[in-house]
Amino acid sequence: MSRVRVEIDNHIAKVTLMRADKRNAVDPEMAEAIVAAGQELCKSDVRAVVLSGEGQAFCAGLDVMSFAKFAAADPEAMIMRRSHGNTNIFQEVAMVWRRVPVPVIAALHGAVYGAGFQLALGADIRIAGADAKLAVMEMKWGLVPDMGGMALLPGLTRSDVIRRLTYTAAPVGASQALDWGLVTEIADDPLAAALDLAAQIAAKSPSAIRAAKRLIAVAESGVGEEEILLAESREQADLIGKPHQMEQIAANLAGRAPDFKGKA
Structure with a gap:
């Protein structure tokens, strides 16, 4: 059975975890499928991505039984092997979404535990349901945590919050997660809200959106002010006067929606 479904419509990729009977728990096959989906979207011309899970939960974490078999073999070799650049396969479940060159929005409901939480951290934006x-x-x-969480959490919340979450393993509700910066907003229907936001993003200049994601990554990387300012100038110089920017200006002046097709 397919673990992940990818649907593309109006330049938006909807990526759905499809293991509802297991609350979308991540087994080795799902890990491979999530990474494969991200890698394919890295090469696509989509303008935004929405991550969600079928059934009662976004993702309830690792499939403990399947990984018990894995642990009985030789886990150290697979964990330590950098199979995807600077990550192993499990870390890439989250980190691949940072490599996708367009904004990724996670629609969260139900359990968002362990592997699922770290997968959500790989998104640019997280919209949570009240549940x-x-x-x-x-x-x-x-x-x-060993699936990218320690690379991603410090950019979102305070050290004491990270320590509390890590030491206790205690779940927190959507409101607390919002207060701590773990989610961006709360919505009655997080998937609908994520798709609406993706549509807003997809209507903007594709070149500028991709440039913005690259620029934000530089700003978050801990480099010095000089390098950030240079990155700003470099990205802007590559946008000014190019077809996408000119179409955006023309559309704004004409009071119409921009049409970026064939204007790369």
Whole structure:
């Protein structure tokens, strides 16, 4: 059975976890499918991506039974092997979405635990339903977060919050997650809200949106002010006067929606 479905409509990719009977728990096959979906979208011309899960939960974490078999073999070799640039396959489940060159929006509902939480952290924006519960769950199993969480959490929240989440493995509700910066907003229907936001983004200049994601990544990387300012200038110089920018200006002046087709 397919673990992940990718649908593309109006330049928006809808990526859905499809293991509802297991609350979309991540087994090795799902890890591979999530990474494959992200890699394909890295090469596509989509303008925004929405991540969601079927059924009662976004993703309830790792499939413990399937990974118990994995642990009985030789996990160290697979964990330590950098199979995807600077990550292993499990870390790439989250990190591949940072590599996707367009904005990624996660629509969260129900359990967003462990692997699911770290997958959500890989998105640019997280929209949660009121029923969402988020947890760094690894400590429950005598482990530490190892799927990109420690690379991504410090950019979102305070050190003491990260420590509390990690040490206790206790789930937090959507309102607390919003207060702590773990989610962007709360919506009655997070998937509908995510798709609406994706449509707003997809209507903007594709070149400028991709440039903005690159620029924000530089700003978040910890480099010095000089390098950030240079990156601003470099990205802007590559946009000014180009077809996408000229179409955006023309559309604004004419009071119409821009049409970027054939204007790359």
